[in-house]
Amino acid sequence: MRILGIWDGHDAGAAVVSEGTIEFAINEERLSGRKLDVGFPTLSIEACLNYLNLTPDDIDHISSSTTDFSKTLTRAAPSLKEQYYMIRRRKTEQGSMSALKKKAKYFLTEIGPSRLTEIASGVLLKKRLRAMGFKDKPLLHFDHHLCHAASAAFCSGFDRCLILTLDGIGDGLSGSVSVFEEGRLHRVAAISGRDSFGIFFEHVTNLLNMRELEDEGKVMALADYAYPVEDSKNPMMELFSVSGVNVAARYGSLEMYERLKKILWRYPSEQFAFMAQRTLEAKVIALIENALHATRCKYIAMSGGVFSNIRVNMLVDELKGVTGSFIFPHMGDGGLALGAAMAANYKLNNISRYEFNDVFFGPDFGSQAIVDTLNKYNLKYTKYEDADELIKETAALIAAGQIVFWFQGRMEYGPRALGHRSILAMANSEEIKNHLNLRLKMRVWYQPFCPSILDEDFRYFAAAPETPPFDKFMTRGYRLMPGAASEMKGVISLAGTCRPQAVSERDGRYYSLLREVKRLTGRGIVLNTSFNLHGDPLVCSPEDAAKTFIATNNDYMVIENFMVTRTP
Ligand SMILES: [Fe+2]
Known part of the structure; x- marks a missing residue:
């Protein structure tokens, strides 16, 4: 079916x-x-x-x-x-x-x-x-x-786990607590739309003159630049109370907005962001601790837009009671089509498990389509018959400090570029980071980039599991091990955390590229940011890639077996 x-x-x-x-x-x-x-x-x-x-x-x-x-x-x-x-x-x-x-x-x-x-x-x-x-x-x-929960539960690979969904609002709710056990999903509690952590954070984003449902990551990044406010002096802490698996907001969503506006008037933007981030972390963690206790689960799977917050996800993973955690990689409403399909497959066919090794569920493109596009835009290219040669050439460019646009295979599903539609560079350079942020992608300067890193080098991160599988989907932050920061100046937040993608042999050509970068530099790690201009979606087709390459004036683009170089 x-x-x-x-x-x-x-x-x-x-x-x-x-x-x-x-x-x-x-x-x-x-x-x-x-x-x-x-x-x-x-x-x-x-x-x-x-x-x-x-x-x-x-x-x-x-x-x-x-x-x-x-x-x-x-x-x-x-x-x-x-x-x-x-x-x-x-x-x-x-x-x-x-x-x-x-x-x-x-x-x-x-x-x-x-x-x-x-x-x-x-x-x-x-x-x-x-x-x-x-x-x-x-x-x-x-x-x-249910659609958010199905996607988290059925892709988690866990036999028994707590399922938590948290978002703005949908079907009158802003969250749900369920248990996934013996292939069945049982809801044990629901959080009303009025008591929404997601809407709280949307309001904060909006009040900071950013776009809600889009720029929440910037709020999280900005929070790092604040002089910390103690919880006891943080006026946002009283906006929510958590008791057992129940959440109660002190104000309805419109009143909440007015209350936050008053708070913002008294604090600089970065402190406002800090207090909001801290409130979200404290309240979500309290809810999860209570839910773990109530359900006697040791594993947890999460979905819903709130779990795009990688700092919250890091704290969940660090909880003593958590043996393993999984965040569905397309956690926002963008993942609902797949969630709905899975919910139907569960209802009709009792299927509640999916092989979930990657998120490359989009289209790919053959050589003819690529050649036609490159010719259409008068782009200069070389075709490599030998993929190893292409990888060696690309790794050498990266190691020499160049920025390379990288387009391979089926497009990623979800918000992260994971080595199929990526912009790659050395991870240890602040200069490259600033160039990428301010000139090439036109992002705000304080928003950190993320690295892709070989499985064997995942030791850079504290609290990571000792053996693979590591986080392949860039869904949570990690604190760095002492001494690792200098290797990753271009990809860490001011707080010294990082959102890595673990790359293993399963990743084929991308894995070979990182191995070659390691051979040349001693480090199996690259800066990996999405192949797009800020504010645009990730590129999908060779046409999108060519247009972005031309608009950014970058020097190198690798698209399948073709190396494109900028025409002067
Ligand atoms: Fe949602």
């Missing part, structure tokens, strides 16, 4: 699963070029069918997530979603109408699903699907947090 999962909200997308295999998954932004696109995932669905060489008739079931009031409303009137997208991304003038729409959004999203909204959502989605050729296919709907 082949199941198509779809998600038509923030970071829309589609995914196909069959038996226990994830066959394909992609987000609309990669195809439309609009970061975190919110539209109906037409392009993603087409990409699924094209890649797998299927027609709509080959799909047995379709599964979607979230039928709450606001989601249903935007399915009926997609222009509302588009307007809010423009406000959230600050692509429209600030004005009283924008403020009003924003207030309306927070008010409406708290209204949970009902039988009526589920029926209406079904009718509206089926209409869109019929227009794409899906005639009378069964359509199932699954709760927002």
